[in-house]
Amino acid sequence: MNKYIKTWKDIKKVFGIKEVLDALFGSLLYALLVLTPSVLIFMQVVSMYYHLLSLWVILLVIVIILISALQLKLWQKALDLKKPDHELPLNRVFNLQIIIHGIIIIIIGLLFLIFFIPMMQI
Amino acid sequence: MNELNKYLWPTVKILIIPYLVLMFLLLYRIEYQITAPGGITEVETLIDVDYEVEDSKGSFSSTYVISFRRPTFFQFIINDFSTYNQVIILPEYYRHYTDSETRQISYLQKMTSVDASIIVAYELASDQNDDIVFDESSTYRVVLVTGKAEDLSQYDAIGLGDEFISMIGENDVVVSDFQNLEDFMIEGETYQFTFENEESSYQVSLSKADIEDDLLILNEYLLVDSSEIYPQYSEKESNIGGPSGGLLQTLSIYNMLVEEDITKGYKIAGTGTIRYDGTVGYVGGIKQKIATAYLNDVDLFFIPDIDERYSSHNYLEALAACEEFGIDPEGWLIPVGTVEQAISYLEGLDPHE
Numbered sequence A: 001m002n003k004y005i006k007t008w009k010d011i012k013k014v015f016g017i018k019e020v021l022d023a024l025f026g027s028l029l030y031a032l033l034v035l036t037p038s039v040l041i042f043m044q045v046v047s048m049y050y051h052l053l054s055l056w057v058i059l060l061v062i063v064i065i066l067i068s069a070l071q072l073k074l075w076q077k078a079l080d081l082k083k084p085d086h087e088l089p090l091n092r093v094f095n096l097q098i099i100i101h102g103i104i105i106i107i108i109g110l111l112f113l114i115f116f117i118p119m120m121q122i
Numbered sequence B: 001m002n003e004l005n006k007y008l009w010p011t012v013k014i015l016i017i018p019y020l021v022l023m024f025l026l027l028y029r030i031e032y033q034i035t036a037p038g039g040i041t042e043v044e045t046l047i048d049v050d051y052e053v054e055d056s057k058g059s060f061s062s063t064y065v066i067s068f069r070r071p072t073f074f075q076f077i078i079n080d081f082s083t084y085n086q087v088i089i090l091p092e093y094y095r096h097y098t099d100s101e102t103r104q105i106s107y108l109q110k111m112t113s114v115d116a117s118i119i120v121a122y123e124l125a126s127d128q129n130d131d132i133v134f135d136e137s138s139t140y141r142v143v144l145v146t147g148k149a150e151d152l153s154q155y156d157a158i159g160l161g162d163e164f165i166s167m168i169g170e171n172d173v174v175v176s177d178f179q180n181l182e183d184f185m186i187e188g189e190t191y192q193f194t195f196e197n198e199e200s201s202y203q204v205s206l207s208k209a210d211i212e213d214d215l216l217i218l219n220e221y222l223l224v225d226s227s228e229i230y231p232q233y234s235e236k237e238s239n240i241g242g243p244s245g246g247l248l249q250t251l252s253i254y255n256m257l258v259e260e261d262i263t264k265g266y267k268i269a270g271t272g273t274i275r276y277d278g279t280v281g282y283v284g285g286i287k288q289k290i291a292t293a294y295l296n297d298v299d300l301f302f303i304p305d306i307d308e309r310y311s312s313h314n315y316l317e318a319l320a321a322c323e324e325f326g327i328d329p330e331g332w333l334i335p336v337g338t339v340e341q342a343i344s345y346l347e348g349l350d351p352h353e
Helices: A002-015 A017-048 A050-082 A090-120 B002-027 B073-081 B099-128 B178-184 B208-212 B246-257 B286-295 B314-325 B339-347
Strands: B032-042 B047-049 B059-069 B086-089 B139-148 B163-168 B190-196 B201-207 B216-224 B233-235 B267-270 B300-304 B333-336
Touching (some): A002 A050, A017 A050, A017 B002, A017 B059, A050 A090, B032 B073, B059 B246, B099 B139, B099 B216, B099 B339, B163 B178, B246 B267, B246 B300, B286 B300
Parallel strands (some): B267 B300
Antiparallel strands (some): B032 B086, B139 B216, B163 B190, B190 B201
């Protein structure tokens, strides 16, 4: 964990906060372009095939994890493109970030499956 | 960001047209209505009667379908992949309603159907259980706005669900019986109507044409005065609207008021509106409701029996749906004309193993 935090501090030092945020906004923009139709598709498929709701929630969790991974990889790529000769272990940090995001998304998905959806069906 | 733009531009260039086409399919809405299977809701989770009786071993569930107006092109296309869904052209009389108005109508139907279920169930149960207090003073009549045509002169002023109080007709006669309104109006004149909602009462001027041409749809309902009944009941907020849960609501409430558990351990679902005299009315979305019940493994399903006043029959539609989905209707699909018939049927069943 300390190594992870230290790498983030190094990223800030090497690229500067402005460049890190610039790369983040770029990755968020492109991820949003993928996320928007994905969410619309899921909303519309769910309304048509509501009896398979649990299946759709599971698939949605997988898709959100993939889009989150895409956003993080684009963020990493944007940083790589800004300074191609840096020697920071970006891959390791962003892979760990993908796992953390994945776990959070899975927990939210499980909360929906176990608590919120049964409550909504009253 | 510029570096990323440059890096991704070749991919964006290729995908931009398909992306715009996809977004068009996902956002452009067309004048159709799609009905799809929904789910079942145990009535006990919605209505609770504060009275101690034997715990129910089975359950009564109302069946709901998902019905949505103006689907997108994308929904219209994927609808073809379902054997359960049904698509129709949006009825003309329904087109002008906004989504919010449709929801209001649906919740109004639900609210009045729960009151009808309470009335029928308490009346029936009071014959079996002397503890129950329910008589003529337990209900009151209201006339509610249940629909508005697009051409109604005061469309925005009158709210769906608002209560009609009175009209000042010709020669300043105050008319509160909504069925006699036309008798006190003359062509070309406007008259002051009084309506009331939860916030206030208000007046609007309507002409004879508004009433004569059914541009304003008023219906009379009986509502329950909960201070005049025993036992008390409570109703939870629900996302599900419409009147089709009436029969199952009535059966479930009745079961909460009598000693014997009429579920006999069965998982019971069904559909059908309930009238104040205990008769069961027709509903829509039969095929999707049968599919919903089938997908939820219910033990038996009540359906409105054939009623010669209608041209197409819920029971026959249900039989056709059972055949299509490979369900044996014998002992599973139970046609009933009244709530008493449903109770008699359940009383004649052996307990579930």
